[in-house]
Amino acid sequence: MQALILAAGRSRRFWPLPDKNFLKFGDVTIIEHQIKTLRKKTSIKKFVIVGGKHNLAQLKKLFPRDIVLEQKNLNKGMAGAVLTAEKYLKEPTLIISTNDLIDIAGIKKVLATKNCAGAILAKQVSEYFPGGYLKVTQERIIDIVEKPKPSKEPSNLVNLVCHLFNKPTQLITELKKTSNTKDDGYERALAKLFKTEKFIAIKHTGTWQALKYPWHVLKAGELFLTGLKRQISPKAQIAKTAVIEGDVVIEAGVRIFDFAVVRGPAFLGQNSVVGTHSLVRDSIIGMNSVVGSGSEVARSYLGESVWLHRNYVGDSVLSENVSLGAGVVTGNLRLDESEVKSIVQKRKLGTGTTKFGCVIGAGSRIGINTSLMPGVLIGSGSFVGSGLIISENLPEKSFITGTIKLKTQKNRIQLSQRKPLS
């Protein structure tokens, strides 16, 4: 048994965050986590990884002993990725990607199916999700319908990318027949296969999280945090007055200052700092990050080397090397308390939650007292001035300032001498 890891996606809807494969939770990227878990918990020992020009070097570096292939034409989507690996697809193969975070129990159920050409993991949804739906007779899949309109779904079973092909050459054959003009070639090939071959839908009852939009990082972070057990490195320096509650992982070199509170679940990466009078809860703090004094971080993801100082960061994602000046606040709730929306690739999308702050790309700096509105995405390498109100996305490498027109007043009243505080 082998796995084909589809890692060539360009994470365009994940902007301003970089390639989702390399997003770190704890000390490992999610693609490493996925492959390690498969290697350890299943019979899969051989991995074929398909990347693109943009991430091939990094994939090769992370997986020097595995097969790493380059998909040349990324516009051909999953179909192109599978065809890239054609010569390796002779034996039973599990196709999987980091677009869907699935617990290992679900994957094992797929791997365990017998007497069929393959199996597809499917999530039973209770409300509309914009994905591919499986049409099923008993447990046999007879069709797949890509993004039907709401209420037109053929079932409540959504296709997750955890596909077992006992004879992957059948898939290759169909893919080659399918025209390449659209990006749903893979699904069309599947639909044809389902007509003639027996594919079984495995209902997934465990956790699943899509990793498509940047706010999904917060949901994925929740899953990561849920699995943590309290573990405090003896090499961490924690002030006697600090309060550490619940399942908190504190790595080596971490420093926690006086009157800081860390309320689990929370993860504090190597050499990160929680300053005096700061509060961290339900959050992931990347290595070398500094939650400077007087800050609060709640339900957020901070990458590496993020620097805060007297901020509130709530329900937000700050990529590596981001700094916020004192008094910067991430607004994470609309005044009307309705669903927060974001603009992704020029389309306004609901984020599915009323509590969502902002996402800031790597290397950005935000000036003191600036207000960041819910749902705003800020491109990497941006400079945003002080005292501003940011209510729209900013492209990469933005350099934004603003001024409040000042007015000189007359008739200044003379102050009397101050008395000492009684």
Add this chain to the structure above:
Amino acid sequence: MQALILAAGRSRRFWPLPDKNFLKFGDVTIIEHQIKTLRKKTSIKKFVIVGGKHNLAQLKKLFPRDIVLEQKNLNKGMAGAVLTAEKYLKEPTLIISTNDLIDIAGIKKVLATKNCAGAILAKQVSEYFPGGYLKVTQERIIDIVEKPKPSKEPSNLVNLVCHLFNKPTQLITELKKTSNTKDDGYERALAKLFKTEKFIAIKHTGTWQALKYPWHVLKAGELFLTGLKRQISPKAQIAKTAVIEGDVVIEAGVRIFDFAVVRGPAFLGQNSVVGTHSLVRDSIIGMNSVVGSGSEVARSYLGESVWLHRNYVGDSVLSENVSLGAGVVTGNLRLDESEVKSIVQKRKLGTGTTKFGCVIGAGSRIGINTSLMPGVLIGSGSFVGSGLIISENLPEKSFITGTIKLKTQKNRIQLSQRKPLS
């Protein structure tokens, strides 16, 4: 002995706060507190309450066993209110209202006067107050002058609405003779009565607080707090690291988080929350309110279900269900440190104090980092955007935003790689 409670006023100068009768201190409204105290501490057992269309249902609900009457024409003021109760005014009657908060000792002195047609409680003032002044010969009142100009006062005795009429039918007769065109019919009837009947001025030496303008809530709150004794419910959850000092009442279900400080006198209503690193002092926190982490509340009144987060609320009144975004500050001191002024019914009034913040009507939301200037009144149900400077009153159901014009800069300097904190 009976009491006629005048409760029909529309609290227009109390805007943006609702009907003052129902303002709560602790768990009871002030009208309940007034009637309960009279019932318990005096011989008055019968209460006739005059309300208006706007509050009749609520008065009937609060006082199901008392007589609650509706004054049809509210423009007729106190005269109309007394005439509404005409048929009940056969026996000695104390006329009182929630416009004047008076300690029970003063009221008892009025009730104890003998050998006269009635008595009027009078506050000896040391500086001008815009009220009715009693002209007195020895202790007999000979006239009442409504709002004389400063320095034209006939005495330093200000009429408080705590009036005993041993023969209230005399008052009724005079009220009927007085023309109805002005709203001072009651005082003119009094003036006539004083000519022929012996009314005694009782000097009030105890506490008294008018409840006319919204900032009077803070003064009334001070009186309430002064009377508190330390009392902490066993059903409250208080972090070990929290500091609770002085006369603090903490009700059931209250939660106080780490490193919070509550410095008495202070009142924390049922199920209210004082968050991590927050400070509450000299304040009243209504039930279900949340003083979210990193906030300070000083000398303020918070109604029920108010939500703060990283705010400073000083010398301010926040009505029920108000939320402030992180970083919102109530300015409570002018730069020139002079008296704070407010606009009440289009007139600019001095508030009599140099420390006064703002008053926010029920159900309002204020966005992050917004600055509220001293003396501002915000109508109920308002939405105020983030990062703004609010220096004028806002009407009810305002929805205010503002933008700082942003400018894209060129010549962005490249940042060098960040070094870890040493």
Add this chain to the structure above:
Amino acid sequence: MQALILAAGRSRRFWPLPDKNFLKFGDVTIIEHQIKTLRKKTSIKKFVIVGGKHNLAQLKKLFPRDIVLEQKNLNKGMAGAVLTAEKYLKEPTLIISTNDLIDIAGIKKVLATKNCAGAILAKQVSEYFPGGYLKVTQERIIDIVEKPKPSKEPSNLVNLVCHLFNKPTQLITELKKTSNTKDDGYERALAKLFKTEKFIAIKHTGTWQALKYPWHVLKAGELFLTGLKRQISPKAQIAKTAVIEGDVVIEAGVRIFDFAVVRGPAFLGQNSVVGTHSLVRDSIIGMNSVVGSGSEVARSYLGESVWLHRNYVGDSVLSENVSLGAGVVTGNLRLDESEVKSIVQKRKLGTGTTKFGCVIGAGSRIGINTSLMPGVLIGSGSFVGSGLIISENLPEKSFITGTIKLKTQKNRIQLSQRKPLS
């Protein structure tokens, strides 16, 4: 041996701070500190102090037993100052000023030189400094070059004003010969003297700090703090929960509230206050100053009677009687993390550091939530409104406000009833 103290400078490049002679570190002004140290640690017992009209009264008050002279024409600079003291300059004299803060060891080395007409203390610099450079053959000085262009320096020895003249009448003679049209008459007279008389350059290896620009106060403060030893007055009131670490001097009457942190080296002057949840580190807090609750003061100098409340003051100098409203932040790092620049007497100067906040003159008030940009200088007696962004110097007695244009929105969404916090 006597000393001539040059104290007539008008501290114009020190604006918006007042006369540098009277800047206090701990409880004494620097001129007092300088003279006291000389009196105690050297053989100098006689002091001739030259002031100007602007500070003569104050100098006489501080040094009632010393000779205090007035330099009439301040435009004549050091030359004029020395000539003012002509009749006292008969015996060996050390000329010194508060423009250069030099440790006593250096001064003693100058005083100990033998067999020469005089000696000049010189700082060996490793990079360009805009001062006077000594041209030296062996240890004998042969010339002095005022502010050469960078790379045109005749040596790496910068002239410090710590000059010993064994025969000061020689200097007087030269000064009289030198034309008065320029302000470098003193240096030109020196240059002439060096031709004929043997003056020795003493290399200064100890601490030295120029006190020329307002940001030099922070460097001088560092020197002061370095010398502190932990000393806590028994007359200070320190909350049990407060944390006091390192070499902190806490004077009588100081009050430190709950959960405050003071991290040494730090100096808290008499009756100063560190409020609840505040943090003071590497800073000097003048007497009667109040670091109000929720503030952080880092690497800063606060004069007397400064009032903070929920501020961040970093790498900044606040003169006496300055108040910051809640939420005011001193930005102390540029977005591009490059050297902070300031405008001094209309010229833009580098401050030599990437971490520098602002300097605020005495008696100023800054409104809530205002953002002060790095390098800004604010004249004394200024009023600055709330919610503003101050990115340029403000002259004395400025009264600045600003408004963000507000917009009334329609289609206000109705809020549903709030649920209590679960």
